[in-house]
Each structure stands twice: as structure tokens, then as C-alpha cells.
Amino acid sequence: MRILLAEDERELSDALVAILKHNNYSVDAVYNGEDALAYLQADNYDGAVLDIMMPKMDGITVLKKIRAEGNKVPVLILTAKSDVDDRVLGLDSGADDYLGKPFSAKELLARIRSVTRRNTEAVSSVLSLGNLSLDGTSALLSGPSGSCRLPNKEFQMMELLITNPRQIISTERFMEKIWGYDSEAEIGVVWVYISYLRKRLISLNTNVKIKAARGQGYYLEEEI
The missing domain is CATH 1.10.10.10 (Winged helix-like DNA-binding domain superfamily/Winged helix DNA-binding domain)
Incomplete structure (x- = not known):
């Protein structure tokens, strides 16, 4: 299963890539919103993890653009913000789920399994x-x-x-x-x-x- 990870904090991104690969995911990592949009437009992914706060283009804008283009890839939004309005905005913009920072590796994997399961056969099958x-x-x-x-x-x-x-x-x-x-x-x-x-x-x-x-x-x- 192939995942796009868009997270501008390099150390966190490297850690998440290692966790995902250890759990049999193939991962492409990008560090800004413009690259995230370009990757999602150019290739097919089984899921995407988008940080909201990214340079060049924020995760919500990326999400709105791909949804407007008809891209239905399952998306999990990452946010450091605790404001309920930000989470509601993400879901209203087409996100399948959200995860607030900090989070555990187990919860991240569970959320990814959950959002990708809706479009594909369950990972655990x-x-x-x-x-x-x-x-x-x-x-x-x-x-x-x-x-x-x-x-x-x-x-x-x-x-x-x-x-x-x-x-x-x-x-x-x-x-x-x-x-x-x-x-x-x-x-x-x-x-x-x-x-x-x-x-x-x-x-x-x-x-x-x-x-x-x-x-x-x-x-x-x-x-x-």
C-alpha cells in the first residue's frame, strides 16, 4: 500500500517514514504543500497524510484542490492545533479523518488503516x-x-x-x-x-x- 506523507518537520517526517515502512507501507515524503499537490496530481496513492501547517501551501488548500479535481484518495489530516474549528474545516474540506499532534505511532497506524479501509479491502484481512x-x-x-x-x-x-x-x-x-x-x-x-x-x-x-x-x-x- 502506497502512502504520500506531507510533513515539513524533517525529524518527524523521517520518524513517520520509518514507522510506515516497518509496517509494510511504501512511502513518498514531501515537505511542503506545493510538492504534496504535485505528487497527488501526478500519481495514484492508496492514502495521504497531510500536515495542515506547511510552507508554500497549507494542507487544507491542497485537500480542497485535489477534491475539486475529483481525486478521492483517502486523506488523514495532521494538525498541531487544538481548535475544533480547524478540525471541522478539515473534515468539511474533504478529509477522511484528523489526528492531533502529539500522537502515538499506534494511533497513526490505526487511523491510516481506518481511512484506507473505506476504499479498499481491510489491511488486516x-x-x-x-x-x-x-x-x-x-x-x-x-x-x-x-x-x-x-x-x-x-x-x-x-x-x-x-x-x-x-x-x-x-x-x-x-x-x-x-x-x-x-x-x-x-x-x-x-x-x-x-x-x-x-x-x-x-x-x-x-x-x-x-x-x-x-x-x-x-x-x-x-x-x-
């Missing part, structure tokens, strides 16, 4: 295909021969594959969805991670395989 299952909470991939916990990128790739069974997912889509459009990673990294996942499926003795459609991408298929 177990996804299955054939005798393979993926637990969204623990990142455990399970088959007849046991379970293994997937690292962040492998989890996100498997989640994308298992939620779109038998649908070809292009290398470009993997790069955009997981690494981000401005990533410096080479496109060949997708093949490397596909190779890792194939080895895990073999070790779990599952009847689900990652197939390649030449020149198009990869897809997950249950072999009967």
Missing part, C-alpha cells in the same frame, strides 16, 4: 489463492509447508499479485506502485524481487505460481 495465503497484518505468507514473514517490498509485490489473480501486472506498474515514479531504482529490480518470491512459493510447496507474460509483465495463477 487474509488474502488467499489456492493453498497460498497472505496475512496483511503480520506479512506472513503461508502454504502447505509452513509460513515465512515477507520483507517490505516482497510483501507489497505479493499483495499486488494476490489481489489481482490472473491479471498481468506490468513491470512499470510494480515500479510506480511500490518504488514510486521518482525512484532511482533500476527497473530490473522488479525481476530480482519476482525471483525471491518464486523461491518462497517453492519452499512453501504451494500450488500457486508467478507466471511471466513475455513483454507484458507477471501474474499469479493457481495450478490445478
Whole structure:
């Protein structure tokens, strides 16, 4: 799941990025409202966390602009202000929820799960295909021969594959969805991670395989 984080306090942003990545989110971090708007206009995210007080453009203005453009990405507003009017303004402008500073990591994660759950299948659900299952909470991939916990990128790739069974997912889509459009990673990294996942499926003795459609991408298929 891919999140845009717009927070101008660098230390807080770095801490939040670390927390989100540890919990299997892919994160793009920006530090002002203009960049937040540009990223949200240029790419597709599963959710956005916007600080209200940011340089160049405040979070409420960003929110109003994307909503006016028809962008329905789930948005969680962060604010250091305790004034109820600010929170009401955020919700009236199209925010899905708000979180006042200071906050705990557990509450932030719970709020993100809540707002993204409204548009997508619950993060905590177990996804299955054939005798393979993926637990969204623990990142455990399970088959007849046991379970293994997937690292962040492998989890996100498997989640994308298992939620779109038998649908070809292009290398470009993997790069955009997981690494981000401005990533410096080479496109060949997708093949490397596909190779890792194939080895895990073999070790779990599952009847689900990652197939390649030449020149198009990869897809997950249950072999009967």
C-alpha cells in the first residue's frame, strides 16, 4: 500500500517514514504543500497524510484542490492545533479523518488503516489463492509447508499479485506502485524481487505460481 506523507518537520517526517515502512507501507515524503499537490496530481496513492501547517501551501488548500479535481484518495489530516474549528474545516474540506499532534505511532497506524479501509479491502484481512495465503497484518505468507514473514517490498509485490489473480501486472506498474515514479531504482529490480518470491512459493510447496507474460509483465495463477 502506497502512502504520500506531507510533513515539513524533517525529524518527524523521517520518524513517520520509518514507522510506515516497518509496517509494510511504501512511502513518498514531501515537505511542503506545493510538492504534496504535485505528487497527488501526478500519481495514484492508496492514502495521504497531510500536515495542515506547511510552507508554500497549507494542507487544507491542497485537500480542497485535489477534491475539486475529483481525486478521492483517502486523506488523514495532521494538525498541531487544538481548535475544533480547524478540525471541522478539515473534515468539511474533504478529509477522511484528523489526528492531533502529539500522537502515538499506534494511533497513526490505526487511523491510516481506518481511512484506507473505506476504499479498499481491510489491511488486516487474509488474502488467499489456492493453498497460498497472505496475512496483511503480520506479512506472513503461508502454504502447505509452513509460513515465512515477507520483507517490505516482497510483501507489497505479493499483495499486488494476490489481489489481482490472473491479471498481468506490468513491470512499470510494480515500479510506480511500490518504488514510486521518482525512484532511482533500476527497473530490473522488479525481476530480482519476482525471483525471491518464486523461491518462497517453492519452499512453501504451494500450488500457486508467478507466471511471466513475455513483454507484458507477471501474474499469479493457481495450478490445478
